[in-house]
Amino acid sequence: MKYSPVAYALYGEVTLRMRGRDVSGCIVQLQQHGISLRSVRVHRETGQCRICLKDFDEVYRVCRAHRVRFRIEQRQGLPFWRKRVWKRKMFALGALLFVCIIYGMSSIIWRVDVLGVEDQDGVAQIRDAAKSVGLYVGQQRSKLGDPFVLQEKILAKAPDFVWVGLRTSGSVATIQALQKVEGTKKSSTTPHDIVAAEPAVIRSVAATRGRVLVKANQYVYPGQVLISGTLADGQKQVPASGDVFAEVWYTSKVSVPLKVIKSGLTGESVTRDYLLLGNWRIRVWGFKEPHFAASYERDSTTEWSVHRFVLPVQVQHVRLYQATQSAEQQSLQNAKQKALQLASADVQTKVKSDATVLGQSVLHEQVSHGTLYETVLTRVEQNIGVAAAIPAPQEP
Incomplete structure (x- = not known):
């Protein structure tokens, strides 16, 4: 009886190593009984063939009648595979559990990316809005629903954004958002003065509203009124506005290693x-x-x-x-140039508005243990004017 390759895999197949004086006659009789033999090889008193496990009993009887002994060398097919798996059932159970875990992990959102938002407050707002509508790390993908409906819900929860797009790719959800553009801030209508924020020497004053009380090359101290919101004695008060550029001094202590x-x-x-x-x-x-x-x-x-x-x-x-x-x-000259650059960068972190460096002077310089230490005075031109309330008139 002939078997298909699927039948050999289903019923099982064994490779026999035969030995005896009548190996050739045994193989001939097996073929006469209709037993399917594969890869038949005969050499003198030895032989080899592959049979289906379903015909094993008949092959055994024929070999015994011809006094031919055989040994099973290879075992293939589903019965033997099932037996091997049963012997290693814990390993098979672990492999099955691994596949189940992978399938379960693939159906869960593992990462939520927010694109198009630069500030951290906006990112936090988008993440909170997404979490409130059911989009967060650990959520099942099957519970998300329609992405278009979900992005509309996120937009409704994030008032600082004009558009929100959602795209899911496997276990990663990507939210792309567009923030609203802030409009021009309305100028305050409350009367106030422009005062000095720090000690400086006035260089120029450009007042657009109010009365200028200082002039160029004048030293001012913090809190001194630069542009008054009171136009004149007894007249109405207005919100003063304008720019007051002055020379401000900053001291920086920097160190530069020579090695x-x-x-x-x-x-x-x-x-x-x-x-x-x-x-x-x-x-x-x-x-x-x-x-x-x-x-x-x-x-x-x-x-x-x-x-x-x-x-x-x-x-x-x-x-x-x-x-x-x-x-x-590095040379000492290069270290000094580096120290001036570090001092300039330090000043930029202290200045709240745009500033221009006017010059730098080294107040103290020392080389100790392979390091250059310098105290640098940096002169900067910046706008020192800040709004302040007009003080109430004092009673005589």
Whole structure:
């Protein structure tokens, strides 16, 4: 009886190594009984053939009648595979559990990205709005519903945005939002003065409303009225406005090392492979720790997907390069230039408005333990005028 390849896989197949004086006669009689033999090889008193496990009893009787012994060398097919799996049932159960976990993880939102929003307050507002309508890390994809309806709900919860778009790709949800453009702020109608915010020397005054009380090259102190909102004695008061540019002084203490440590790569490297399961990273290859202390890491991650569905299981390949450090001595002149640049950058962090550096002077300079220490005075031109309420008139 002839069997199809599917029948061999279903019923099972064994490879027999036969030995005896009448091996040829045994094989001839097996074929006469209609038993299907595959890969038949006969050499003197030995032979080899492959039979279906369903015909094993008949083959056994014929071989015994011809005094031919045989040994089973290979076992293939579903019955043997099932027996092997049963012996390792815990391993099979773990593999099945792993597949179920992967399927469950692929149906959950693992990351929510917000694009098009620069400030952190806006990002937090979008995330809170998305969480209130059911879009958050850990939510099942089947419970999200229609993306168009969901993005309308998010927009209704975020009043500072004019448009919100939602796109889900596998276990990643991407929210793209467009913030409202702030209109021109209305000028205050409450009468007030323009006063000095800090001590300075006046350079120029450009008043658009109010009465100017200072002039160029005049020293002013904090709180001094620069542009008064009171036009004249006994007249009405108005909100003063204008720009008062003055020279302000800032003192910065900076330090610059004369010996600079630079890093470089030697070319030697080791590789590591990681299995990414959501937010988990499991090392699967490259357990040998490198002997070099300093290293530079460069990685590349796969982007496996089925159509538009991004799989939650990815592979990350990491290469660690050996890095070396070398000391480079810079000149004192270059260190001084660097100190002035650091002082200028320090002043920019202190100035609340646009400012122009007028000049710099070194008040103190010292080199100690390979480091240049300087105290730098920086002269800056900036707008020092701030609004302040008009004080009530004092009774005589």
